[in-house]
Amino acid sequence: MESNQGSxxxxxxxxxxxxxxxxxxVFALKGHLFAMLxxxxxxxxxxxxxxxHLGSEKRTLRLALIPAxxxxxxxxxxxxxxxxxxxxxxxxxx
Amino acid sequence: MSEADLSMGHGAGVMEARPFAIPSKKLVMWLFIISxxxxxxxxxxxxxxxxxxxxxxxxPFESGSIMNALLMTFILVxxxxxxxxxxxxxxxxxxxxxxxWTFITVVLxxxxxxxxxxxxxxxxxxxxxxxxxxxxxxxxxxSFFAITGLHLAHVVSGAVALTVVALGYKRGRxxxxxxxxxxxxxxxVDLVWMFVVPMVYLMxxxx
Numbered sequence: 001m002e003s004n005q006g007s008x009x010x011x012x013x014x015x016x017x018x019x020x021x022x023x024x025x026v027f028a029l030k031g032h033l034f035a036m037l038x039x040x041x042x043x044x045x046x047x048x049x050x051x052x053h054l055g056s057e058k059r060t061l062r063l064a065l066i067p068a069x070x071x072x073x074x075x076x077x078x079x080x081x082x083x084x085x086x087x088x089x090x091x092x093x094x
Numbered sequence: 095m096s097e098a099d100l101s102m103g104h105g106a107g108v109m110e111a112r113p114f115a116i117p118s119k120k121l122v123m124w125l126f127i128i129s130x131x132x133x134x135x136x137x138x139x140x141x142x143x144x145x146x147x148x149x150x151x152x153x154p155f156e157s158g159s160i161m162n163a164l165l166m167t168f169i170l171v172x173x174x175x176x177x178x179x180x181x182x183x184x185x186x187x188x189x190x191x192x193x194x195w196t197f198i199t200v201v202l203x204x205x206x207x208x209x210x211x212x213x214x215x216x217x218x219x220x221x222x223x224x225x226x227x228x229x230x231x232x233x234x235x236x237s238f239f240a241i242t243g244l245h246l247a248h249v250v251s252g253a254v255a256l257t258v259v260a261l262g263y264k265r266g267r268x269x270x271x272x273x274x275x276x277x278x279x280x281x282x283v284d285l286v287w288m289f290v291v292p293m294v295y296l297m298x299x300x301x
């Protein structure tokens with residue numbers, strides 16, 4: 001298998017960045033869902049690109065994996081309208 | 095040329111190059127990871143749905159639980175770094191170092207699992223069950239234990255898989271590629287936790 005391991009120095013930088021972002025989530029953004037999810041997405045991007053080395057894989061692999069996954073996850077957002085409908089209707093509405 | 099020759103890679107010149115430039119085993123692991131990402135995504139969306147639709151969703155987590163979650167994050171991210179070091183050592187042919195760092199990763203995974211179980215026991219001690227709790231919406235327990243339980247199962251099965259692969263690597267049954275492929279799974283488990291913490295813990299902090 002081709003080696004695309006990068007350097008230990010680079011891995012350490014990514015490791016520290018991910019931990020700093022985790023602290024930012026806990027100490028600065030607690031309770032702000034959208035901001036916390038943006039930070040989580042940045043952490044995920046760092047982990048996928050550098051720890052899992054997807055960034056250095058062939059472009060066709062990235063195109064085969066990422067758009068399909070994002071499409072499924074984005075389509076799941078259609079549930080929110082129904083969850084808001086539930087809280088606005090019986091038995092909770094006055 | 096036999097089928098065995100082709101599958102062993104002896105067919106270079108008569109076979110097309112791999113379209114994704116990675117071995118089949120690695121591609122299969124990637125496909126498993128994206129399907130598992132969708133599974134966790136569906137669970138987190140379902141959790142958001144029931145939380146959104148419940149007017150009395152509990153907020154039971156105090157600062158002790160949040161610090162515990164942060165410590166668990168530290169342990170899991172550190173274990174990602176240790177498996178990276180192990181895989182790099184394996185690629186360099188340093189077998190003993192690779193096995194050593196893989197077992198450090200396993201120990202960190204088990205430490206994460208122990209902290210997780212401690213958190214569970216605390217909540218169970220406060221009266222949280224699958225379909226009841228002292229504070230509000232009965233779905234809290236079911237969704238909390240389902241999401242964190244599925245993640246915990248991934249951590250424990252990952253620790254078992256890394257142990258098996260490391261022992262097989264020591265005996266010569268597996269090679270550095272197998273270790274690298276299972277490290278992908280371990281990083282994925284780490285990645286999922288980054289979404290579980292804000293959604294399950296940080297959105298339910300006691301006021």
